[in-house]
Amino acid sequence: MLSDLKELPQDKILALVGMFRADPRDDKIDLGLGVYRDAEGRTPVMRAVKAAERRLWESQETKAYTSLGGDPAYREAMRKLVLADAVEPERVASAATPGGTGAVRMAFELLGMAAPEATAWLPAETWPNHVSILRHLGRPTKTFRYFDAETGLVDFEGLIADLEGAQRGDLVVLHGCCHNPTGADPDIGQWEAIADTLASTGAIPMIDLAYQGFGDGLDADAAGTRLLASKLPETLIAASCSKNFGIYRERTGILFAVAEDAAARDLTQPTLEYLNRQNYSFPPDHGARVVTTVLEHAALREDWKAELEQIRDGMLSLRRQLASELRQRLNSDRFDFIAEHRGMFSRLGVTGDEVLALRERHGVYLVGDGRMNVAGLNAHTVPLLASAIADVIG
Ligand code: LMR
Secondary structure (H helix, E strand, O other), rough: HHHOOOOOOOOOOHHHHHHHHOOOOOOOOOOOOOOOOOOOOOOOOOOOHHHHHHHHHHHHOOOOOOOOOOOOHHHHOOOOOOOOOOOOHHEEEEEEEHHHHHHHHHHHHHHHHHOOOOOOEEOOOOOHHHHHHHHHHOOOEEOOOOOOOOEEEEEEHHHHHHOOOOOOEEEEEEOOOOOOOOOOOOOOHHHHHHHHHHHHHHOEEEEOOOOOOOOOOOHHOOOOOOOOHHHOOOEEEEEOOOOOOOHHHHEEEEEEOOOOOHHHOOOOEEEEEEEEHHHOOOOOOOOHHHHHHHHHHHHHHHHHHHHHHHHHHHHHHHHHHHHHHHHHHHHHOOOHHHHHOOEEEEEEEEHHHHHHHHHHHHOEEEEOOEEHHHHOOOOOOOHHHHHHHHHHHO
16 A cells, blocks of 8 residues: 555645755755744744743643533634624634644535535635645635735735636635735735625635734734625634744644524534544644633733734834845845735745755745745844845846
């Protein structure tokens, strides 16, 4: 059996991790994998997370299973964080999942169960794992235009024109904020128009919300998601706590299925639990319990929000610094969009050859499509990156 397996294509993002490690240069710069790093290059455990873990260690008396959908307190705390009061709680089914990816996978499986013929629509630029999970599940896919490489902004006309071609019951994958890989997000007026288009076609949004709090703030980053959920009969949301709580390896995520009414919700909830059971039985609990502890404890919550704000501000200031360094070096506004983008990523609009030259000549590691992780920089490496970019495109 095993010798009959086919060789698989390497994950483009994860392949970079190994290449970076193997590079002996001291001044190499890792802008690949989407993990937040501070100015010293560390991915610290957030203060509130550490405090919550200490509390749990002292108070937790059992590690027996929770429920198939995960701890109800976690689901409620996350519902408030993600959806606030956008929809009545009676309409919201949810299940804790191993990371945001677990929720994405479950959303695609739900589509297969409810509507096996339906198409999943993906932005032409998206997280490669969206494509690969759908391929793995054998789901039909189509792409819609998303990014305008000329302006570095959302190709809004192309997006709407393509989504008008979706059929009733199709699933449309959107990034709630901090679009991965481009860094370009719709503004709130554009979210309104996306909602109208989805309402008129009857397609259902599946929003991947992996970076809430990394763009413009916790509420601003959820505004598009809340708007769609409040305007449309059905919305799926795959939320991740990896980045905003910094608990990547704890695999803490959640799938929300906002149903048309309480009856549809009552049908959906056991289906989500069934999917958990078929895939891995009970979802992981440690990270979920940490998140609940932080969100429910006033002082921990405030401290978490303060640290998250600091992280967000730091990335914004790196963006402004890089845009300004490039403007000076190139005497051009070509890269001004870097300061307008949000989240960890920006697609720089450099060619594959230029990405290669950055790696080989300067030890700068970007994903092959020109995606940069801003959080891999610090005030000292920004000028080095600006010089390297100026060199390879010059
Ligand atoms: C990324 O896009 O780099 C992150 O979401 C990490 C991953 O698993 O790909």
